[in-house]
Amino acid sequence: MKSVKIEGKKRSGLGKKATRHLRSEGQVPAVIYGGNETVHFSAPVLAFRTLVYTPEFQLAEITVDGTNYRCIMKDLQFDVVTDDLNHIDFLELDESRKVIATLPLKFVGQSQGVKDGGRLETKMKSLNIRCFPQFLKEHIEVPIDNLLLHGNIRVEDVKVDNMEILNSPRIPIASVVTTRALRTEEAATAKAPAAAPKAAAPKAAAAAPKK
Secondary structure, eight states: OOEEEEEEEEOSOOSHHHHHHHHHTTEEEEEEESSSSOEEEEEEGGGGHHHHSOSSOOEEEEEETTEEEEEEEEEEEEOTTTOOEEEEEEEEOOTTSOEEEEEEEEEESOOHHHHTTOEEEEOOSEEEEEEOGGGOOSOEEEEOTTOOTTOEEEGGGOOOTTOEEOSOTTOEEEEEEOOHHHHHHHHHHHHSOOOOOOOOOOOOOOOOOOO
C-alpha cells in the first residue's frame, strides 16, 4: 500500500517553550510510540502534507536520526485559532501484533436506486478495523450496484477479508432516498384522474308491433 517518507530529528526539549520554538521555525512536534522506545521528534510541516491532507489511508515511513520506523498516524492536533498542524501521534507497527485503524470507505458501482431516480446519501465515511499490519489497505470498497430506492447498506453488509470491523453492525453507512423531482412526479401520478369509462353503446330500438 502507499506510504509517505518523512525525515525527522529527535527533540532535545519537550517543554512548552521548546515546542513553541519548533513551531515558530515551521517544524511540527511528533511522537512515535508502541515500539521498544517512545521517540519524540520533529519534521517540517510540509513533510506531513501528503499524509495529513488526503482521504486515503497511508503508512508513514519515518527516519529519525538514521533509524527507520514504519508507522500509522493515530492522532492529530490543530491550533483552534489558526488551524495550523500542532502535533502528530504515530504508532509503530509490529507485524506480530494486530492494530486498530480507521480506513476510509470507497463506494463502487452505480446504485439501481439512483438509476430509478433516487439520490445516494453516504452516512459514514470510514470504519474502525482491527487487523495485522500486512492486511492494512488504502480504503475499503463497498459495492452499491444492488442498492435499491429507499434501501440501506449497513455495517454488517460490508465484507472484508482478514479484518475485524469494530463499528456496531446495524449502523447504516449509505442509503438511496427519494429526490424532490421524484416525489413531485409520484404525487402528480397519484393525483391524475382515472380515465372516464366508455359509454355503453345504445340498444337497438325495439321493433314496432304489427297491427
